[in-house]
Each structure stands twice: as structure tokens, then as C-alpha cells.
Amino acid sequence: AIEGRLIKIKRRSGRQLMNPPMETLSTQLSPPVVMTFAASDPSGGAGIQADLMTISSMGCHALSVVTALTVQDTIGIDSVLAIDGDWVEDQARTILEDMPVDAFKIGLLGSIENIAVIAGILADYPDIPVVLDPVLASGRGDELTDEDMISAIEEVLLPQTTVLTPNSIEARRLAQNDDEDDLPLEECARRLMAFGCKYVLITGTHENTPQVVNDLYNEDGVIRSDRWDRLPGSYHGSGCTLASAVAAGLAGGLSVNDAVREAQDYTWKTLAAGFRPGMGQFIPDRFFWARKT
Numbered sequence: 123a124i125e126g127r128l129i130k131i132k133r134r135s136g137r138q139l140m141n142p143p144m145e146t147l148s149t150q151l152s153p154p155v156v157m158t159f160a161a162s163d164p165s166g167g168a169g170i171q172a173d174l175m176t177i178s179s180m181g182c183h184a185l186s187v188v189t190a191l192t193v194q195d196t197i198g199i200d201s202v203l204a205i206d207g208d209w210v211e212d213q214a215r216t217i218l219e220d221m222p223v224d225a226f227k228i229g230l231l232g233s234i235e236n237i238a239v240i241a242g243i244l245a246d247y248p249d250i251p252v253v254l255d256p257v258l259a260s261g262r263g264d265e266l267t268d269e270d271m272i273s274a275i276e277e278v279l280l281p282q283t284t285v286l287t288p289n290s291i292e293a294r295r296l297a298q299n300d301d302e303d304d305l306p307l308e309e310c311a312r313r314l315m316a317f318g319c320k321y322v323l324i325t326g327t328h329e330n331t332p333q334v335v336n337d338l339y340n341e342d343g344v345i346r347s348d349r350w351d352r353l354p355g356s357y358h359g360s361g362c363t364l365a366s367a368v369a370a371g372l373a374g375g376l377s378v379n380d381a382v383r384e385a386q387d388y389t390w391k392t393l394a395a396g397f398r399p400g401m402g403q404f405i406p407d408r409f410f411w412a413r414k415t
Contacts, residue, residue, distance in 0.1 A: 155222065156184055158170060159231070176408050189229075189230060190232035196405065228254045252283050272295070276296065280314065286322045308344070321339065336350070
């Protein structure tokens with residue numbers, strides 16, 4: 123423990139000596155900066171790897187705070203190891219003391235401790251938009267967030283959230299009571315906003331509709347509704363991609379309405395160009411534009 127503290131002190135001291143004076147740097151060359159809190163996915167399909175690729179592809183600089191390590195592939199998740207809350211806080215605050223951030227994106231949290239730590243960090247930066255992707259289960263159905271964690275998310279993270287991006291299954295699990303079934307999505311959005319988040323984007327991939335219908339809500343109800351052609355197959359990391367793209371748009375100065383529209387368009391194109399490197403789900407191609415012929 124003592125050795126670890128000495129290494130941290132030396133590294134921070136060295137960083138301060140090596141950095142040139144801020145006035146010598148041209149801030150005009152800096153892209154918008156997005157910090158993502160998420161778990162590592164070794165397959166590169168979802169999690170923090172998906173966030174980094176999406177944010178970069180959207181023209182922003184991505185900062186990563188790892189909340190958990192996972193053992194997973196394109197089929198499903200075998201195990202999750204939450205990172206200690208102190209490590210999560212140190213990762214984030216060290217970077218936040220070094221550079222300004224234009225948006226936060228939050229994915230899999232790993233533990234109640236991490237939820238509390240991240241809520242404390244967000245409270246110190248109230249003017250920075252927050253996009254929260256409530257990762258409750260894997261595409262295969264592996265449970266990733268228990269009921270105590272859901273309660274903590276609702277109590278301390280939703281009040282600080284700018285845009286919440288659940289799919290319809292997640293929206294109902296977050297909003298409805300145990301004795302309710304198939305709560306209307308508009309009512310789900312209303313209840314979720316009652317916790318304090320400003321906007322809720324509910325995606326309709328799991329709904330029985332000819333096209334995928336994604337609705338953006340605020341306190342006045344639906345403020346935009348977009349329809350997208352359904353694509354064959356299932357995708358690993360589509361929710362991570364959408365939420366990160368929304369965060370990138372907000373970091374770049376777009377309104378919530380425009381950021382949501384641009385993020386949906388980008389995400390649909392990554393899915394349409396998706397590839398299947400393993401035996402499970404397809405992976406969105408976040409750099410589809412770089413491989414156009």
C-alpha cells in the first residue's frame with residue numbers, strides 16, 4: 123500500500139513538471155472531450171471499448187474510467203469484477219483536475235459504491251451534460267444490476283441525468299412496480315423524469331412494431347419520434363453506441379433534440395454495417411465511414 127502511494131505521488135509530480143504552460147497551447151485544436159464511466163469488454167463489442175470507438179468516430183476525444191472488468195464474448199457475460207470505488211474516483215478526478223470535460227457518459231456501474239462515487243463526481247460538475255445508459259442485463263439476459271443498485275441509480279444518478287437512454291425492457295424495469303406488467307412507455311418516461319432526469323430516450327427494438335420506434339420525452343411528453351427499418355440479427359453494444367453518440371453530440375454543442383437525431387442516424391449506420399467476428403451477436407462497425415469504397 124505504501125509503495126502504491128509513492129508511485130502515485132511520483133507520477134503526479136512528474137506530470138506537473140512535464141506539462142508545458144497552458145498559455146503556450148492552442149485550445150482551438152482541441153476536440154470536444156467526453157468522459158465515459160463503463161466496464162471493460164474484451165470483445166470490443168460493448169462497454170468502454172464501444173464508448174471509446176463511438177466517441178472518437180464522432181469527432182471527440184474520449185476519456186475512460188473503468189468501473190468493472192468482465193469476462194465475456196459476443197455470446198454473453200460469464201463474470202463481472204467491480205473496480206474498487208476509490209480507484210474509480212481516483213481515475214476520474216485525476217483526469218478532471220487535468221483537463222476540462224464537455225460531457226459525461228455512464229454505462230455499467232458495477233457496484234453501489236461506484237454509483238455513490240460517480241454521483242459525488244457529477245455533483246461537482248453540475249453544468250456538464252450527463253448521458254446515462256442503464257445497463258441492467260446483457261443481450262443474452264445475464265443480470266448485471268440488482269434491485270438495490272437500481273434504487274441507488276434512481277435516487278442519486280437520475281436527478282443529475284440530462285438524457286436517460288433505456289430500451290423498452292429497461293424502461294419498464296426501472297419504472298414499474300412489482301405488481302404491474304407492460305406499463306405504457308409514456309408512463310415509464312413520466313415516472314423516470316419524476317426522479318429528476320430532464321429527457322428520456324426510449325428505444326423500441328424489443329417492441330412488436332413493424333419498424334423500430336424511438337421516442338424522446340421531456341416534461342411535456344414526446345418531443346420527437348423516429349422510425350428506423352429493422353435490421354436482421356442482434357447486436358452487441360448497440361445501446362452503448364447510441365448513448366455515447368448522444369454524449370458526443372452534446373459535447374459538440376448540439377441541442378438534446380439534434381444530438382438524439384444525429385446519434386440515432388449514426389447508430390443505425392453502424393448496425394447496418396455490422397459484422398460477426400465470433401459465434402454470437404453482430405458488432406456495430408463504429409468506423410463504417412472509414413471503410414466505404
